[in-house]
Amino acid sequence: MREIVHIQAGQCGNQIGSKFWEVISDEHGIDPSGSYRGDSDLQLERINVYYNEASNGKYVPRAVLVDLEPGTMDSVRSGPFGHLFRPDNFVFGQSGAGNNWAKGHYTEGAELVDAVLDVVRKEAEGCDCLQGFQMTHSLGGGTGSGMGTLLISKIREEYPDPMFRRKAFLHWYTGEGMDEMEFTEAESNMNDLVSEYQQYQEATAEDEGEFEEEEDPQQEA
Missing domain, CATH: 3.40.50.1440 (Tubulin/FtsZ, GTPase domain)
Structure with a gap:
């Protein structure tokens, strides 16, 4: 089953x-x-x-x-x-x-x-x-x-x-008179918002990683 x-x-x-x-x-x-x-x-x-x-x-x-x-x-x-x-x-x-x-x-x-x-x-x-x-x-x-x-x-x-x-x-x-297409569009917008947040998080993590790499040589010096 x-x-x-x-x-x-x-x-x-x-x-x-x-x-x-x-x-x-x-x-x-x-x-x-x-x-x-x-x-x-x-x-x-x-x-x-x-x-x-x-x-x-x-x-x-x-x-x-x-x-x-x-x-x-x-x-x-x-x-x-x-x-x-x-x-x-x-x-x-x-x-x-x-x-x-x-x-x-x-x-x-x-x-x-x-x-x-x-x-x-x-x-x-x-x-x-x-x-x-x-x-x-x-x-x-x-x-x-x-x-x-x-x-x-x-x-x-x-x-x-x-x-x-x-x-x-x-x-x-x-x-409020919303039709089916508006419901579909709203869900699509929500999915887009989630995707944008995830991309922002990934970009922030990459920037932090690069910043740490730049700091290391200074700390060693």
Whole structure:
């Protein structure tokens, strides 16, 4: 079976991700406790694509839930399928990103990203044949946009071969008359911004290396 690891980041990503698990659990006949309550063997076909089967016969989503503040995680836990997820797959901070992309990508998000990758790695290593990763996040806010893009780059660096599918959302602009092309353009602009930041970091590192090389002869003299 070719398994998928699902990641949901930020408030929007977790809200959409939670709904995703409600829908897919209903399709597979899985109740909020993780027990199979379906009426057809067809519902259990390919269930291992998204679920791990626990020793007690219950099904657990192969999901990693991420946010930089605990409020979203509390909302997921109190939701109809909140007890379906592994408790140690909730990874969250305390300060939040304050709708700031840079804080999500370079400061608060960067401090939490290793803990998230540890959980992602654990889920990936538990797969017999990892197909890829699926991620839901927003292009707004700080966690979904900033930490979301950070996670994508880290996961692609560590797992270059598996498929990566992402769903990015601009949730609060939907009432402003934006069409599909504007959503695509906004996502492209965000990717360009990330690329520019990375190029700036690489250029800065190269300049620092050259500066240190120039200083060495003076120090020896």
